[in-house]
Amino acid sequence: MLKISSDWLMDTETPEKANQPIKKRAQNAAPSGAARFHGSAATTLSDVQYLRLHAAIVSMDMVPGTPISEKRIALEQGVSRTPIREAILRLTRENLVEVVAKSGTFVARIPISALPEALIARRALEGMTSRSAAMCASRSQVLQLHAVIERQREMAELNDTKGFHLADDDFHAMVASIGKLPGLWRLVQQVKLQVDRFRHLTLPEDGRMAMVVKEHASVVAAIEQGDEDLACRNMEAHLSGLQHHFSHWVDTHPEYFIHDIDLDDISKI
Amino acid sequence: MLKISSDWLMDTETPEKANQPIKKRAQNAAPSGAARFHGSAATTLSDVQYLRLHAAIVSMDMVPGTPISEKRIALEQGVSRTPIREAILRLTRENLVEVVAKSGTFVARIPISALPEALIARRALEGMTSRSAAMCASRSQVLQLHAVIERQREMAELNDTKGFHLADDDFHAMVASIGKLPGLWRLVQQVKLQVDRFRHLTLPEDGRMAMVVKEHASVVAAIEQGDEDLACRNMEAHLSGLQHHFSHWVDTHPEYFIHDIDLDDISKI
DNA sequence: CTAATATAACTGATATACAAGATATATGAA
DNA sequence: TTCATATATCTTGTATATCAGTTATATTAG
Numbered sequence: 314m315l316k317i318s319s320d321w322l323m324d325t326e327t328p329e330k331a332n333q334p335i336k337k338r339a340q341n342a343a344p345s346g347a348a349r350f351h352g353s354a355a356t357t358l359s360d361v362q363y364l365r366l367h368a369a370i371v372s373m374d375m376v377p378g379t380p381i382s383e384k385r386i387a388l389e390q391g392v393s394r395t396p397i398r399e400a401i402l403r404l405t406r407e408n409l410v411e412v413v414a415k416s417g418t419f420v421a422r423i424p425i426s427a428l429p430e431a432l433i434a435r436r437a438l439e440g441m442t443s444r445s446a447a448m449c450a451s452r453s454q455v456l457q458l459h460a461v462i463e464r465q466r467e468m469a470e471l472n473d474t475k476g477f478h479l480a481d482d483d484f485h486a487m488v489a490s491i492g493k494l495p496g497l498w499r500l501v502q503q504v505k506l507q508v509d510r511f512r513h514l515t516l517p518e519d520g521r522m523a524m525v526v527k528e529h530a531s532v533v534a535a536i537e538q539g540d541e542d543l544a545c546r547n548m549e550a551h552l553s554g555l556q557h558h559f560s561h562w563v564d565t566h567p568e569y570f571i572h573d574i575d576l577d578d579i580s581k582i
Numbered sequence: 583m584l585k586i587s588s589d590w591l592m593d594t595e596t597p598e599k600a601n602q603p604i605k606k607r608a609q610n611a612a613p614s615g616a617a618r619f620h621g622s623a624a625t626t627l628s629d630v631q632y633l634r635l636h637a638a639i640v641s642m643d644m645v646p647g648t649p650i651s652e653k654r655i656a657l658e659q660g661v662s663r664t665p666i667r668e669a670i671l672r673l674t675r676e677n678l679v680e681v682v683a684k685s686g687t688f689v690a691r692i693p694i695s696a697l698p699e700a701l702i703a704r705r706a707l708e709g710m711t712s713r714s715a716a717m718c719a720s721r722s723q724v725l726q727l728h729a730v731i732e733r734q735r736e737m738a739e740l741n742d743t744k745g746f747h748l749a750d751d752d753f754h755a756m757v758a759s760i761g762k763l764p765g766l767w768r769l770v771q772q773v774k775l776q777v778d779r780f781r782h783l784t785l786p787e788d789g790r791m792a793m794v795v796k797e798h799a800s801v802v803a804a805i806e807q808g809d810e811d812l813a814c815r816n817m818e819a820h821l822s823g824l825q826h827h828f829s830h831w832v833d834t835h836p837e838y839f840i841h842d843i844d845l846d847d848i849s850k851i
Numbered sequence: 852c853t854a855a856t857a858t859a860a861c862t863g864a865t866a867t868a869c870a871a872g873a874t875a876t877a878t879g880a881a
Numbered sequence: 882t883t884c885a886t887a888t889a890t891c892t893t894g895t896a897t898a899t900c901a902g903t904t905a906t907a908t909t910a911g
Binding site for chain 1: 699
C-alpha cells in the first residue's frame with residue numbers, strides 16, 4: 314500500500330525502518346480529530362479548577378496575599394495535584410497568582426501600574442470597536458443594544474450590582490461583536506482583569522450606575538446615527554469615568570497592591 | 583507564643599486543633615519569598631521548552647498542522663512529559679497549538695480572521711503609545727530612537743531580514759517604553775503573534791524594508807516635535823502597510839490557514 | 852534572654868505510572 | 882475488491898512518587 318507521505322519535518326527517528334514489523338502509526342498531518350465535534354462538553358478537571366479559582370480571585374473572595382497550596386486544594390477538591398497545578402499555571406500567566414518556587418503560591422497583589430495602563434488600553438481598543446460598530450450596525454442590532462441598556466437600567470434600579478456588571482460586560486461585548494471585532498473584546502477582557510478585582514473592593518457610589526447607563530445610551534445614539542467619531546468619543550469619555558477613585562481605594566487596602574508607581578502622577582488620562 | 587492570625591479565610595480544616603503536636607506551619611500571609619531576589623535565573627525546564635517551541639512555531643520552522651507528541655518531544659529533549667506538557671498548555675492559550683484530547687496535538691493553523699483584527703488592535707494600541715511618547719520623550723530618548731532606526735537601516739542594507747525584524751520590534755518596544763506604556767507593548771506582542779507567523783511565509787519585497795525605515799523616521803520626527811496627533815497618525819499609517827499581501831500569501835499556502843472569513847470583504851482598514 | 856545554627860516539615864518542579872478514549876491497521880465477510 | 886468489525890497501539894488526561902530548595906521551629910551557644 315501507499316507508504317504515506319513518509320515522515321514530517323524534524324522527524325529523524327529510524328531513518329531505515331528496515332526489518333521490524335513497522336508498528337509506526339501514520340502521521341496524520343492535520344487535525345482530522347473527529348473528537349472535537351462530538352460537543353462532549355469535554356470540560357476537563359483542569360478547566361473546572363481554573364474557572365473556580367479564577368472567579369474566586371477576580372471576585373475578591375480570595376484576597377491578594379492569600380496563600381495557595383496545590384496539595385491542600387487538591388485534597389479539598391478531591392482531585393490530584395495535576396489539574397490544580399495546571400489551573401494555577403494558567404492563573405500565573407494572567408498575573409492573578411504569583412508562585413515562588415519551592416516556597417509558596419499566593420493570590421497576586423494588584424500592580425497599581427497596571428490600572429491606568431488598563432484604562433488606556435481599554436479606551437484605545439473600545440474606541441475602535443464603537444467606531445466600527447457605528448459603521449456596521451443594523452437596525453436590529455441597535456435594538457439589541459437598547460435592550461441591553463434597558464436591562465442594565467433595571468439592574469441599577471434594583472441595586473443589583475452583580476447583575477449590573479454582567480449587563481455592563483454584555484453591552485461592551487455586543488458593541489465589539491456588532492463592530493465585527495470580537496477579538497478586541499477578548500483583549501479588553503484580559504486587560505480589565507485587575508481593574509475588575511479593584512472594583513470589587515467597593516460598591517459603586519450613588520448615582521454612578523445611572524450615570525453609566527446614560528453614557529451607554531449616548532454611545533448607542535451615536536452608533537444609531539452612524540457617527541463613528543462621536544461613537545468613539547462617547548465611548549472614550551465613558552471609560553474615563555473610573556480612575557477617579559483609584560487613590561482612595563488604594564489607601565483603604567494598601568496591602569492588596571504592589572505600589573510600583575505613585576498614583577498621583579498619572580497626568581495621562 | 584502568639585498563635586499567628588489563626589488561619590485565613592476559606593480555611594476550614596481542623597477547626598479544633600486540639601491535642602496533636604501542631605505541626606502546622608504558620609501561614610505566611612504575603613509572599614515573603616526571599617527566594618525571588620536571588621536572581622537565580624530560575625529558568626525552569628517548562629520555560630526552556632516553551633521558549634523553544636514558541637520560537638519554532640512563530641518562525642514557521644514548525645508549520646501549521648505539524649503533529650506534536652508530548653512523549654516524543656520528551657524523549658528527544660531528555661526530559662519527562664511534564665515540562666513539555668506545561669509548555670504546550672501555554673502555547674495552547676496563545677492559539678499556537680491545538681490539542682484534541684486523547685487524540686493528538688498539532689501546530690495550530692493561522693485563523694485568517696485574526697489577521698485584520700490584529701492589525702486593527704495594533705493600530706489602536708500603538709497609536710496610543712506613540713501619542714504618549716510624543717508627550718513624554720526626552721532628548722536622550724529621541725536619540726536612542728534614532729540609533730535604533732540607524733541599526734535597522736544597516737540591517738536593511740545588509741539584507742538581514744532577521745536582524746531587521748528584531749530591530750523593528752526594538753523600535754516599537756522603545757516607543758511604548760518612552761510613552762510609559764510598556765504594558766501596551768506586551769499586549770501588542772501577544773496580538774501580533776499570528777501576523778508574525780504569516781510574515782515568515784515570505785521575504786519582504788524589494789524596497790519594503792527601506793520604506794519601513796522611512797516610516798519609522800517620520801514617527802520619530804513627530805515625537806521629536808512633541809506633536810502627538812502627528813505621531814499617532816504616522817504610526818497608524820505605518821502599521822497599515824501590511825495587509826496588502828494577505829490574500830496572495832493565503833493562496834500560496836491554503837493549508838496553513840483556517841478560512842473562517844473571506845479576506846476580500848475586509849473593507850475596514 | 853538573644854542570636855546563630857541545625858533540623859524537620861513543607862513547598863513547587865519534575866519524573867513516572869495508570870486510565871480512558873481515539874485512530875490506524877489487520878482481519879474477515881460479502 | 883470493498884466494506885464492516887475487531888484489536889492493538891498511540892494519544893492526552895490524571896494520579897502518584899521523587900527531588901531539591903525554602904522556611905519555620907527547635908536547639909544551642911553566648
